[in-house]
Amino acid sequence: MTQLQKEFKSAELIQPTVLTVGVFDGVHLGHQALLKETVRQAVVLGLASAAVTFIGHPRLVLGKHRELPHLTSIKQRLNLIKAIGIKHVVCLTFSEELAALSAEQFTDLLVSHLSMRRLVIGPDFTLGRDRSGNAAILKDIGARKGFSLTVVEPEQIDNAKISSTLIRKAMTQSDMERVHQLLGRCFSLEGRVITGEGRGMGLGIPTANLEIAADQALPADGVYATRALIAGQYWPAITNIGTRPTFGGGKRSVETHIFDFNTQVYDDILEIAIIKQIRPEIKFDSVDSLKKQIEGDILRARTILAKAEC
Ligand SMILES: Cc1cc2nc3c(=O)[nH]c(=O)nc-3n(C[C@H](O)[C@H](O)[C@H](O)COP(=O)(O)O)c2cc1C
Numbered sequence: 001m002t003q004l005q006k007e008f009k010s011a012e013l014i015q016p017t018v019l020t021v022g023v024f025d026g027v028h029l030g031h032q033a034l035l036k037e038t039v040r041q042a043v044v045l046g047l048a049s050a051a052v053t054f055i056g057h058p059r060l061v062l063g064k065h066r067e068l069p070h071l072t073s074i075k076q077r078l079n080l081i082k083a084i085g086i087k088h089v090v091c092l093t094f095s096e097e098l099a100a101l102s103a104e105q106f107t108d109l110l111v112s113h114l115s116m117r118r119l120v121i122g123p124d125f126t127l128g129r130d131r132s133g134n135a136a137i138l139k140d141i142g143a144r145k146g147f148s149l150t151v152v153e154p155e156q157i158d159n160a161k162i163s164s165t166l167i168r169k170a171m172t173q174s175d176m177e178r179v180h181q182l183l184g185r186c187f188s189l190e191g192r193v194i195t196g197e198g199r200g201m202g203l204g205i206p207t208a209n210l211e212i213a214a215d216q217a218l219p220a221d222g223v224y225a226t227r228a229l230i231a232g233q234y235w236p237a238i239t240n241i242g243t244r245p246t247f248g249g250g251k252r253s254v255e256t257h258i259f260d261f262n263t264q265v266y267d268d269i270l271e272i273a274i275i276k277q278i279r280p281e282i283k284f285d286s287v288d289s290l291k292k293q294i295e296g297d298i299l300r301a302r303t304i305l306a307k308a309e310c
């Protein structure tokens with residue numbers, strides 16, 4: 001049995017479904033509109049709602065991009081999709097085997113394994129080998145195979161279609177307000193707390209270093225006002241993303257100083273909601289001037305966080 005057959009077999013759905021398909025990286029406002037419409041139609045038709053999401057980005061597997069940073073981890077993506085009310089979330093590895101299927105072959109699998117009766121798609125969505133399955137073709141296949149098709153209007157902001165590409169661009173410009181507007185929530189990073197180089201304590205500013213996946217999209221290097229979520233509780237915080245040029249630079253790290261907090265958090269899972277950039281990362285001439293700057297940054301972060309919406 002191939003990997004794809006195994007994945008479909010273990011995801012088997014018996015109750016007929018209204019289904020949507022995509023990568024859903026970021027689960028941005030456009031994705032949310034589509035997922036909400038899928039849930040709404042399932043309720044109206046008395047069917048179960050389902051979403052198929054891909055592990056591994058099609059554009060990477062098909063060699064169109066060499067690197068494509070993810071806005072959300074798989075875990076965040078699944079939690080966000082479920083929080084919208086989608087009953088079944090099916091993960092499929094986007095492999096060459098999957099990429100080689102025609103729209104007809106892929107929708108056959110959706111009908112036979114996931115009992116698809118209606119497919120909900122967004123603007124310009126295509127499915128199957130060489131992106132051959134556009135809305136007209138999917139409608140025609142559906143008429144023969146027993147599913148109907150709904151095409152959802154694009155969600156737009158300022159006449160631009162909301163897309164993960166737009167969000168990645170705003171991240172590289174450190175425009176976290178724009179990212180927030182496009183996602184419909186604050187951008188957040190989640191990971192395990194790992195050990196740093198132990199300099200933070202010496203500076204009098206202890207930091208929790210986050211373990212970050214190599215393919216995680218990050219805002220541009222800099223200092224950000226953030227909120228840290230630990231064991232269900234939010235704490236005001238400040239986060240430095242960067243290479244610490246004052247100490248000779250190194251591997252990019254994401255380190256957070258949580259205000260009024262002095263508990264050991266090594267190995268805990270920490271989520272950081274990134275609210276606003278305070279300044280870019282700078283190479284200081286002395287550790288003292290870095291320390292003075294950080295003390296000022298902390299005051300600014302407190303002011304920003306007192307007024308922030310998320
Ligand atoms: C709020 C904040 C701002 C920071 N800004 C800078 C900076 O502009 N330049 C820099 O070289 N390091 C900066 N750092 C990183 C410190 O150099 C770092 O916390 C220290 O080296 C400890 O690193 P460690 O956790 O790897 O031991 C900042 C850290 C924090 C918490």
Ligand SMILES: Nc1ncnc2c1ncn2[C@@H]1O[C@H](COP(=O)(O)OP(=O)(O)OP(=O)(O)O)[C@@H](O)[C@H]1O
Pocket residue numbers: 021022023024025029030031033034120121122123124125152153154155156161162163164165
């Ligand atoms: N702005 C939007 N409004 C409504 N639906 C959208 C929007 N953006 C994407 N979708 C739909 O969400 C589904 C999942 O899309 P998917 O994540 O696979 O790729 P996409 O369209 O390239 O999205 P993005 O460019 O944001 O990564 C598709 O049906 C897609 O058409």
